[in-house]
Amino acid sequence: MRYRAAAWKAFDVDLQNNLDTLQNAFGEEVRESSNGENGEAGARSPLAAAATEAVAAFRLNGLYAEIRSGEAAQTLLARVPGAGIGEGARLLDDGSWTGLAGLSSAQLLALSGGRRGVTRSFRVEDRSEIVTILVADRTTLVEQTLSSIRASLVEFGAAGLLLALAGGYWLATRALRPIDILTVQAGEMAAGRSAPGARLAIPNRHDELGRLGLTFNRLLDRIEQSVSQTRAFIADAAHELKTPVAIVRTEAELSLSSERSLAESREALAAIAAESAHLSRLVSDLTLLAEGETLENPLERRLVDLTELLHEVVRSMRSLAASRQVSVDVEASESVEYRGDERILRQILVNLVENAIKFSRAGARVAIVLSQESGALELRVLDEAATLPPEERDRVFQRFYRSRTAQSDETSGSGLGLAIVRWAVELHGGTIRVEPRQPRGNAFVAEFPVQQ
Numbered sequence: 001m002r003y004r005a006a007a008w009k010a011f012d013v014d015l016q017n018n019l020d021t022l023q024n025a026f027g028e029e030v031r032e033s034s035n036g037e038n039g040e041a042g043a044r045s046p047l048a049a050a051a052t053e054a055v056a057a058f059r060l061n062g063l064y065a066e067i068r069s070g071e072a073a074q075t076l077l078a079r080v081p082g083a084g085i086g087e088g089a090r091l092l093d094d095g096s097w098t099g100l101a102g103l104s105s106a107q108l109l110a111l112s113g114g115r116r117g118v119t120r121s122f123r124v125e126d127r128s129e130i131v132t133i134l135v136a137d138r139t140t141l142v143e144q145t146l147s148s149i150r151a152s153l154v155e156f157g158a159a160g161l162l163l164a165l166a167g168g169y170w171l172a173t174r175a176l177r178p179i180d181i182l183t184v185q186a187g188e189m190a191a192g193r194s195a196p197g198a199r200l201a202i203p204n205r206h207d208e209l210g211r212l213g214l215t216f217n218r219l220l221d222r223i224e225q226s227v228s229q230t231r232a233f234i235a236d237a238a239h240e241l242k243t244p245v246a247i248v249r250t251e252a253e254l255s256l257s258s259e260r261s262l263a264e265s266r267e268a269l270a271a272i273a274a275e276s277a278h279l280s281r282l283v284s285d286l287t288l289l290a291e292g293e294t295l296e297n298p299l300e301r302r303l304v305d306l307t308e309l310l311h312e313v314v315r316s317m318r319s320l321a322a323s324r325q326v327s328v329d330v331e332a333s334e335s336v337e338y339r340g341d342e343r344i345l346r347q348i349l350v351n352l353v354e355n356a357i358k359f360s361r362a363g364a365r366v367a368i369v370l371s372q373e374s375g376a377l378e379l380r381v382l383d384e385a386a387t388l389p390p391e392e393r394d395r396v397f398q399r400f401y402r403s404r405t406a407q408s409d410e411t412s413g414s415g416l417g418l419a420i421v422r423w424a425v426e427l428h429g430g431t432i433r434v435e436p437r438q439p440r441g442n443a444f445v446a447e448f449p450v451q452q
Contacts, residue, residue: 051078332370359385
């Protein structure tokens with residue numbers, strides 16, 4: 001459309017320029033005839049002579065030109081055949097000329113036979129007559145040019161479309177090939193056909209697909225780690241449950257298989273009761289850890305008086321401490337408040353105090369220090385057990401792990417107490433560590449962030 005409008009605009013401008021040229025030539029001829037320079041016109045009127053002279057120049061340009069005078073353009077002054085109009089023929093009839101006479105501004109006309117014209121009416125200097133001029137030309141050249149342009153555009157457009165389709169297909173294939181490769185690899189992993197521990201092969205780690213592949217591999221690492229931890233947890237739990245269950249079964253089968261005295265029966269029942277208590281404690285610890293893994297029971301934070309809670313826990317441990325001949329001292333302010341889950345905080349204190357009492361030597365002193373500074377709350381449980389070597393200070397917080405000292409002392413336990421402590425402390429946003437004491441003992445240090 002832009003080329004079409006430009007072509008027709010150029011055609012119309014050319015017609016108007018020819019109209020202006022003819023009008024100026026006609027005016028010049030009229031002035032010369034008025035000055036007596038064109039006396040050879042004879043009997044012809046000055047306007048007709050001037051018109052004849054003016055249109056003579058247009059014969060070589062191939063244009064059609066016609067000059068008329070009068071209020072209704074009824075008088076033909078001169079005509080130049082052109083634009084495919086032969087001698088004696090005219091482009092417009094008298095009725096059309098009547099409608100065009102008197103229009104002072106240039107008017108563009110769409111004429112029959114593939115022609116286009118422009119007309120204007122004016123008065124010649126001091127004369128009263130109205131003169132109307134028409135200049136027209138065929139539009140064949142413009143239409144042919146536009147047709148050629150359209151054909152070229154169609155050809156180039158079709159070629160461009162084919163190139164675009166081919167290039168788009170090539171680019172799409174090239175861009176999607178890495179996705180197809182990653183999809184095939186992921187499908188093989190999902191179907192179990194890949195080797196254990198396999199990961200996506202990423203050719204370019206810096207583009208979007210590379211970053212997506214790295215993220216997917218990290219997700220696979222986490223899933224594999226979670227599955228490994230779950231398998232280890234199940235295996236360790238089964239191992240820990242196997243011994244007490246076997247003892248209970250053995251004692252029950254022996255009691256049923258033979259006649260036993262009352263003392264022997266009471267001894268068997270006592271063993272069954274002890275192992276049942278062990279099983280109950282183990283199941284309780286496993287349930288608490290399972291809650292932590294699934295996060296089914298989020299923290300119920302509220303203000304807890306840790307000083308009061310600590311004294312309650314110590315009082316509940318008096319029988320165990322007395323049986324081990326261990327004294328427990330508490331060093332804490334009158335009221336240390338912390339916003340946390342009271343049930344889980346109590347479990348932290350019970351496990352740490354029980355651990356310190358069970359593994360300290362007979363006659364030892366266990367100290368519990370609770371202090372609060374700006375931004376942190378610290379709980380220190382000091383025992384007089386065998387000092388843990390550096391390689392065991394972190395492992396004691398793993399599930400079902402028991403230090404060499406605990407194994408040699410044959411102290412009862414499942415190896416879950418400190419694992420629960422670490423989980424519970426981290427659930428509150430804190431940290432826990434083990435520090436050696438001199439000359440003997442360990443300090444279990446738990447730090448909690450103080451929320452404003």
